[in-house]
Amino acid sequence: AALAEAESVAVRSSTALNPTAEDETADVLRVRLFETVDRAAAAGVIETYAHLWASNKDALPAEAASPELKEQFARTYPLHPKLLELLTEKTASLSTFQRTRGMLRLLARTVHLLWRNQPPDAYSIHVHHMDPGFEPIRTEIQEKIGMRQYAAAIKADVAAVPGDEPALAQRLDAQKFPGLTPATSYVARTIFWHTLAYGDTARGVSPEQLRLAVCSPALEPAFIDQARTAFQSEALYLDDRPGAPLRFMAEANLNQVIGRYMRDVDAGEVRAYLRDRIDKLFNLPRGEFNAILFPAGPWEVPDDLADPRPLLAILNYESTAIPADLRQPPAELEDIFRFKGAERNHRELKNNLVFVAAAENGIANMQTLARRKLALGELRKPSNQQELADYQIQKVNAEYHELDLKIAQAILQCYRHIFYPSASPMAGTTLPLGHTILELTNPDNPGNGQMHVERVLYEQKKLLTARDAPDSPAFVAKETGLAGRGEMTLQQLRLEYRKAPKLSILLHDTPLLECVRTGIQQGRFLYREGNQVWGPGDPSPVIQISDNTFLHTMEDAKAKKLWPRAEPLRLSFLANPTTIGKGQPAEITVTVSGGVPPYTYTSSDPRLNATATNETQRSAKVSPEATTTYQIEVTDSRGARQQATAMVAVREGGAITPVDLTPKPPTPQPPTGYTAEGPLAAALSDLWEKARKAKCATIQRLTIRMFDYGAVWKVHQAMATVAGGKVTAEITATLAADGVEELQVSYRGAVDKANATKGFLDTQLRAAKESDFTASYTVAFEPALRLDGDAPERFAKEITRYGGGEAFVEAQAGPAA
Template identity: 25%
Template structure:
């Protein structure tokens, strides 16, 4: 552990991440702004763009096809980019844009030379690049280009290809809003080839046209006809290529008309297109690392960190998910550095299913805020893990819960992270947890892994093994984090658990109901009788003729029977100046009600520990509260779903076991009255001797008898010679040879 270095010493974030000056718009690659020359350098500068861009397998194949196409050596004429919201469509178009324009030699662009070699392209010609952005075009507002007003997509296409000269070829079609034929388009493309046409947000533009209504941009049907003609024309021009992005889901398509436009475009594209899906989940590691961090050159340290985590998972195999036992998980750790693969898995598998979470863009935006806060706060974790997420930070918390349904803010503030969170309170009281932030790390991990799936997931929550995966670092004990999870399951209001799975929910769990019910129970009328019942179960008769639990002195016989008196909780014992137990025991010893007690040596007392008494009372209140919830459910006085009902039963069983254990831990003081021998005579006064019994003993009554016998406070049999010696010492002396009992 000492030889390993924290992530912040190896991976330095980019300047904008360090300063927290990033904006969502900077993560959203804007093709139009790049084309207009107004984009930030990371997108507008080809060299910087490719330096921060990881070329995925899908992007490599796409660029290979585009290179071949614009050199007339094959390749696909039409490529549709259809993937989930934020899946890298526009980013892929930007890669094609910079490569095709040729403002910088292709050999100077990081990652491009190997693709050129594989494609067999020696000299990549400069191509004319047309950018049509559906969110920038207005269907009823012509766009002035010099002395010409461009009305339609096809007018814009012609103008970008060859200015006024090209526009004149389709002026009539543009001004009338009718689509040019595929032959006209093919001739236009051939004249200005090699050319690349990039069409982004196409559905966003076409869905604005109402049926049977003509705008300056044409009609719905004329725009659909244009797309059909254009895709057909591309096949006739061997060095022209069209890339178009379509949304993957109906929700992203927007309105009913948007969905209809998507279906129609999918139909026409399907006739000629090659379908590409640029970003695979495993490739997200490098995409995020390049965008958020400067180049990492210390590979030896990265590999050492990966090996330390991999060794931890293999050494404690049963504690972690099965995939961590495979050798390839080590490679995942290295590839994802300085972010733990579990962060990516949860964000890409779970959070990407949320509405409006834009996969790669959403991950970048959230992680940029996470990294900024961790860097600013001096975080020294070996990797950025689910348990590292700084949900105490307002910006990070707001970014995370933005994608979730309403109601998550109080969950995070009360149960998960922050100065007022229950996790922080527990850690401040228990240094075993606080030294490694075990409670907060566990809670953050559960949040990341369960929040997106609540309440619609078929199987809710994440397993304990995955919680440990997101929390534990090399050199730390998994048992500490397991204990922290158990403590949280017992204390938090919004944390639920069942079948080794845990999850947060915006609905308070039954614990809040239990806590409210605890206040209903009166200590004298409800709690003390429940403790008495628990003590009765724990203590059987044994050698005692009678066991009296919280019994008034007047109800305890004054006879020769050996009796164990269990004192009530308020008569507790400890190493303090005033002992309530000895005061109470003395009253019982000296009197039977209002009368003096004669056979005082027949009483032994069992007292509660002063430090445990309040805890015992609290545990009993909890047990009574759970009993009332289960009883009300069975009597149809409250409504619970099946899972909550099972949880209530489980919590009741746990509470009963806790009370039984706490009774043994609390009632551990034996008090025995002892008379001193002064000048050969027995003093009329007495003192108290205390003995501690082992609370873990299987049978408490046998442990009580063992302790009393070992200390000769209880003698069940005497050897004749020993008995004779004592009789001679105290009774058969001064000429007395016999006595009556």
Template identity: 20%
Template sequence: MTLLYERLGRVEKSYTPVEEEEISSIIRKRLFSKIDEEDAKKTVAELIEYFKEEDILPQGIEPSEYRQEFLESYPFLPDVIDCLYHRWGSFPTFQRTRGVLRLLSLILYNLKDQNLNYISLADINLKDPEIRRELLNHIGNEFDSVISADITDKNSGSKQTDNSLGAAYKGLQLGTRSAITIFMYSFSGGVEKGASINEIKRSASFGSVPSSIVSETLETLKDKLFYIQHHTGKIVFANQPNLNRILLNKIESIDDKEASNTEKEYLQQHTKQGKLRTYIWINQSNDVSDDSELKLIILNEQSKSFVSEIVENRGASKRINRNTLFFLAPIESKRREITLSIKRKMAFEQIILDAYHNLTEDQKKEVKSSVKREEENGRSKIREVYRNVYVPMKNKVDEIDLGVPTYGYDTNLSDEVFEKLKSEGTIIARLVPLVLRERYLKGRKHVLTKQIYENSVKTLGEDRITNISILEDCIRDGVKQGLYGLGELKDGKEIPIYWKKEPSVGFGDNEILIDSLICEKELEIKQERLETVQEEVITETVVDKSSKKRVISTIDTPMIKIPKGKVSQILGLLNYLQTKFNKLEIKIVAEDGSVTEDEYDNKIKEALRQLGIKID
């Protein structure tokens, strides 16, 4: 403004009535003793060119015509004179020319120390007490609080918008400048009130930045200001609170616990019927079962100590299946975003219940769409916030970041964690027989199959398989390939039963994988013995006409009592019979001992079920 004063000279203070068409020239004569016409032409030309490039010149007026108006009103943008003279001047108390001159002299005095090339409505300082009082004299003191709440206070919506813009625009105060422009256009003694987007752009923008930034600024102001309204394509300030103010009051009345309950519901919906058994916001280690199923524990907050407590204990007892646990924790810095979105949704729902009849039709539509929008927003933020996966290892806890979700994310959160852990090699969906042999039989003669499985669920850092059938398939494939044999351990001796053929895997207490060299030697001897087994049988004979040899087509033995410790030999016999007959039936009668109901269901019936055998 210092530069402007050098160009304009001193400020006059005498006023006399003028005709409307002379207002611009009279203002210059009354307020300034001289104008640097060359500087004026340069500034006007540059600004008109910017307005043309941005397509924000007033409608229905040629650039040359607007240029002439600007030269006559310089250093004021023509919009300043037009707004003050025609809108504010329509108030009976304003006295048109005299009121314009009085107000402009206050504005000039306030800006005298600023280095401005021209003056727009956005340059009017509403914090200045004299300027503010002059305006309030015509519109009423009730707007004093409106100015403070939405424009001048340090926590106002305008200042929040200024600070929310990118680094390149943060210092330009486009939020405050846009709000001031809207405010000045909002009042008239007639019917015309409010500012169009182009009117706001002409006053609030600078030639050095794209005017589209003002459009983005207005979108932010729409959510931040409490007293702006939208009517027929224009934005206007009113002394009645808008939906933002009503919404904020509702939000402030919603308890954090209510929002937390909704957040938990969102989590339940995001993990329903997922690939990992999921526990949400548990309070104690006893809430998590101790079994072989893989589990995902979603934490209410990041707490490594709570993770350790769950991994090590189940209530007062030590946890056995420690390698079945994964944890998902929120990013604390973004947690508030979920809460705010949920509260906004709940607030809009309360507005529908409490104040719907007082809303305009446009506001009713906005409220309904906002409920849906905020619910979708809250659900999407669940994935943005809950993304830190903790994987307990032997002496540490590994952290895996799920990353930022893609646009339109709609995946089960439990499934995504599962797939991420699978891609990282933490969860194993398929075991390779050669790897199993190298890991468990290298330098050993045998390993218990039950021990391999128990290691996977009990020992931290071991391969975590999705279920026992993964290991069963791996054992079966390795046996058929001859990488190792399957048998049992008796009196410290390896007894092979299956090698290079389809095995029956049961994970019994004595069932073992056996080094292939032992199998090759032992099974050759055993095969010779099996061929000499004599049993009392009832046979039905037929004659093979092609070979003229007598063959046995049906074998039906009486009930056989199996000597203790001879099960493996019988299994070998049954396997031999299965190679000769398509149908083979056995009846199991176990006496003189007992198993629990759980053992019967989980070990006997489940083993038969996995074999595809139905029990009538």
């Protein structure tokens, strides 16, 4: 009723409303709309506005600082001068707008709405107080002015009628400015009214004029800019052409088109795309971690060192999402950390496993950006670009490429929860699991996921890289169990390291090797390879991690008499007397010095034989019928071996039985060559059989050629301790790796001098993309290896005691027996 009365008053004398000058328009409108206007109060309000304009002159057009605007406001109050300017210069330019009746109807409806709602920010009547969400004003726009083409824009972006879903501006106000002046709605309404004008150049408003039209004592220009920026980025019907003023279009803009394509993207496509992008960010072929993407359960996460890198399990965001109020690790994460394999055995290498999980509140953004990327990809197809203008096509192409960075940022900001083995468990679990948050330090260059995981764990002092100082030897010995066991292979030590949550995670073996070296220097450890040992004061060894290299605590080394290093094993084997008459007695005595007891004695005279004895001297009475040479071999507990002979000469009729002590083989014949191939032990056995069938007496020279570097290193260690012959090693390798087109390495020389080459090549061959490797070991037996006993079999057992592999063997056999 009140609105109808206001309209009737305004229209009753509308025929008389024909001001002769623009200045008279405000007076006439005031007379028709208001009974009275408090001029004294108006002066105070206008001064407040003038102070606001002066304080923000840098953000407003130049006219805001001019006295004319203040004077104009005094003439138009309570109508804002920019409202009157809009109605007389833009709205009135429309042929469908009845200047007299139209202004009165719009303003009557606006005054009625303000009087009804009485908003606290209404210091004067602005353009934005003409609310298209108010049904009478909306009817005026669509029916009287005839601007039905903007109905969709009003509904989607500006103001929805009660009962409909809120328009964009209303949603942004609720989200960003709850309880405050609805700045976004004011911005949207002002832009809309400036859209209604005749001529393309008249349609729209600049950001500066928008700030002047909307600002009031309740709304600063900076606040208006925030609202405008948020509205522009999401509005569906704003003109998005480069250089265009702020104005609405009757047709949806590019955002609307993209939104339509986004709705057509299947959820499965989004899932597959994100899986691929997450995989590319975290699963790097040459990364520091061995990434396991979206493991379904413990059976998909190994518990071994087949790949020496630590494991990084990236959990599926659809099944595992971390809430903002995290109170305990996810159940599926705990399950993988606790168990391994389908049989659900207990996981051992817990200090070798790190988890990355998605934040619940980051998943939607990640999915939305992926969906937009796929939609833009579809929109880039020529058949789908016919509805786009050239500038929109350029914008689609640019955003398509820009989204790569945004999606990478979104994934890394989503996958920000890191769970790692820790001696100080997080709340809610008894498992040794810690938790930390990944923050991007440089969002404009996010890099890959592994580098951020490495950085965060490093900051937590949980990670050791190749350049870091090692954990203390005493601490490592305690946590790995070496301190209790006393002895451990280096391979087992590395394995135990990966089990102990109190220790750092090893990205490389270098810190472990440095820990061993430091422990040797400090006198805590003893390193042993075959019969060779390294202790404090020795030159630093080339430490190999294998099942055939050992680390001892110094207590264990002393108990096993490995340290202090024993004197070399020496024998004295004498006969007393050395010459006897036939039937007379003599005594043969062997005396041992050095070595590490217990000793094993093996003699041609069984009375001297003994096993595992600490005796350093043994004797036997002999009465040979003829001059006899006795042999003995003594082996200590470490496998060191020495041989000796003693001769008892027998006189017959006053003369000693002549014995030629110098070996005089038959007339030399050219050696005969034999070959065999297969597993090393089997190939050697085949070789001995061939030589024996040919009735050869000895093997003078043996060459072993192998091509698998893993097997070669096992044989290499045994070759370094071969007794009874000179061993020459020849190693050649050609390889290619990242950044290395071709690297050639060759070595020829004594086997015990090849360790440095071996150590270098072991690392390079592990990292190589392609490699060609050959190792040959040639043994020149001194004296020749006899075939009439078990010496060849003992030799074969000796050189394969650490393992073997496929080999080609070749022997030069001595003359036929």
